[in-house]
Amino acid sequence: MPANKNALIRYKTIDACLRNRRRKWTLENLIDAVSDALYDYEGIDKGISRRSVQSDIQLMRSDKLGYNAPIIVVSKKYYTYEDATYSITNIPLNEQDLGRMNEAVEVLKQFKGFSHFSSLNEVVQKLEDHVYAAAHHSPSVIDFEKNDRLKGLEHLEMLYQSIIQQKAVLMTYQSFKAREEASFVFHVWWLKEYKNRWFAVGVKGEGLQILTLALDRIGQLEIVDNTSYIENDEITPSEYYRDVIGVTVGRSLRPNNVKVFVSNEHAPYIMTKPMHHSQEVIERSGDGIIINLKVQVNFELEREILGYAEGMRVLSPEMLRKRIYKKLKQGAYNYNSENGDFQTP
Numbered sequence: 001m002p003a004n005k006n007a008l009i010r011y012k013t014i015d016a017c018l019r020n021r022r023r024k025w026t027l028e029n030l031i032d033a034v035s036d037a038l039y040d041y042e043g044i045d046k047g048i049s050r051r052s053v054q055s056d057i058q059l060m061r062s063d064k065l066g067y068n069a070p071i072i073v074v075s076k077k078y079y080t081y082e083d084a085t086y087s088i089t090n091i092p093l094n095e096q097d098l099g100r101m102n103e104a105v106e107v108l109k110q111f112k113g114f115s116h117f118s119s120l121n122e123v124v125q126k127l128e129d130h131v132y133a134a135a136h137h138s139p140s141v142i143d144f145e146k147n148d149r150l151k152g153l154e155h156l157e158m159l160y161q162s163i164i165q166q167k168a169v170l171m172t173y174q175s176f177k178a179r180e181e182a183s184f185v186f187h188v189w190w191l192k193e194y195k196n197r198w199f200a201v202g203v204k205g206e207g208l209q210i211l212t213l214a215l216d217r218i219g220q221l222e223i224v225d226n227t228s229y230i231e232n233d234e235i236t237p238s239e240y241y242r243d244v245i246g247v248t249v250g251r252s253l254r255p256n257n258v259k260v261f262v263s264n265e266h267a268p269y270i271m272t273k274p275m276h277h278s279q280e281v282i283e284r285s286g287d288g289i290i291i292n293l294k295v296q297v298n299f300e301l302e303r304e305i306l307g308y309a310e311g312m313r314v315l316s317p318e319m320l321r322k323r324i325y326k327k328l329k330q331g332a333y334n335y336n337s338e339n340g341d342f343q344t345p
Contacts, residue, residue: 005042006038006042006044007056009034009037009038009041009042010034010037010038010048010052010053010056011056011059011060011065011067011088012037012088012089013033013034013037014030014033014034014053014056014057014060015060015069015087015088015089016033016157017029017030017033017079018069018071018079018080018081019081019086019087021080021084022220022222024074024078024080025078025079025080026077026078026079027050027053027054027079030053030057030079031047031048031050031053034048034053034056035047035048040164040165057071057079060088067088069081069086069088070082070083070086150196150197150198150216151215151216152198152214152215152216152217152218153198153215155200155215155218155221156191156198156215158221158222158223159188159191159200159215159221160191161223162188162223163188163189163190163191165223166229166231167223167224167225167229168185168186168187168223168224168227168228168229168230169185169186169187169188169221169222169223169224170183170184170185170186170220170221170222170223170224171183171184171186171213171218171219171220171221171222172218172219172220172221173186173213173217173218173219174217174219175214175217176217181219183220184204185204185205185224185227186200186202186203186204186211186213187202187203187204187229187230188200188201188202189201189202189203189210189232190202190232190237192212192237192241192247194246194247194300195246197214197215197216198214198215198216199212199213199214199215199247200212200213200215200218201213201237201240201247202232203230205230209251210240210249210251212247212248212249243255243278243294243295243296244295244296244298244300244301245275245276245293245295245298245300245301245304246298246299246300246301246303247300248298248299248300249296249298250296250298253296253297254296255278255294255295255296256294256295256296256297256317256320257292257293257294257316257317258292258293258294258295258297258301258314258316258317258320259282259290259291259292259314259315259316260290260291260292260293260305260312260313260314260315261287261288261289261290261312261313261315262288262289262290262291262308262311262312263287263288263310263311263312264286264287264288265311266288266308266311266312267288267289270289270291271289275291275293275304276293276294276295278292278293278294278295279291279292279293280292290315297317297319297320301320302320302323302324302327305324306324306327306328309328
């Protein structure tokens with residue numbers, strides 16, 4: 001692995017460019033991209049020479065760094081990867097890399113007991129498991145939730161960089177309800193994961209409402225330099241999602257006291273994994289418990305309640321109780337329908 005941080009930035013930038021096959025990359029384009037990356041990450045404003053980038057490409061092609069990158073030149077002008085699936089981030093770890101990662105894991109593990117670093121716990125666990133599996137050539141012993149067939153994950157890196165670099169993106173997007181896709185400039189403020197699905201949260205323009213866009217509905221995506229980035233100086237993600245379950249937030253909606261009866265069969269699951277941080281038990285009986293949630297009534301809340309089926313009963317508010325009842329009644333109809341008819345509420 002390269003020891004020089006600036007060199008690593010250059011290699012990763014060239015790799016990102018060559019993986020983007022929607023654009024043709026001349027040597028001059030690569031020089032510009034590397035120069036921009038060095039300025040963004042390290043504040044280096046003198047750019048980079050043509051010879052340096054050519055040297056980087058030759059090193060990436062060679063076995064010296066372990067990359068053996070299949071970089072070719074098309075039409076004597078455009079650089080690309082001969083293998084469309086190749087990336088330097090996919091190369092296997094060597095013994096030296098494993099040793100360094102193991103040292104990093106040991107250092108990070110020292111912080112796992114401190115509340116300020118509680119958010120690192122899962123990251124450290126994943127890294128430790130990955131290092132162990134790679135070193136012993138064995139399967140992972142911890143199976144974290146994942147879905148390798150999720151669409152849109154290829155957009156994560158570019159969206160992340162747009163936030164870090166404070167640049168807008170031009171995207172095509174088609175929601176599940178839209179008849180055709182739309183193209184617009186979007187200013188990403190943060191990325192959100194919920195139930196293993198990713199969302200980009202931001203605004204389309206000045207004064208417009210915050211939008212939550214699913215990555216699996218994004219078509220084309222590119223960072224644009226000719227549009228001023230609209231910064232987020234309004235709210236933090238923790239404040240934004242404080243009163244909701246999931247990702248659907250109504251900025252003008254106030255949280256409701258949602259009272260739900262939970263049967264004895266399901267109560268242990270609700271007690272050990274609360275539906276929301278506001279959850280509290282307000283009553284206990286021989287049949288179960290009654291919990292109160294201080295949340296907005298949204299799509300994800302309904303899905304959580306419906307997921308427990310007969311094990312939950314909404315007591316209030318009345319509007320939510322009726323909606324859940326209607327959906328459960330319709331579900332029962334669909335199961336009991338003799339002619340195979342299927343209806344939605």
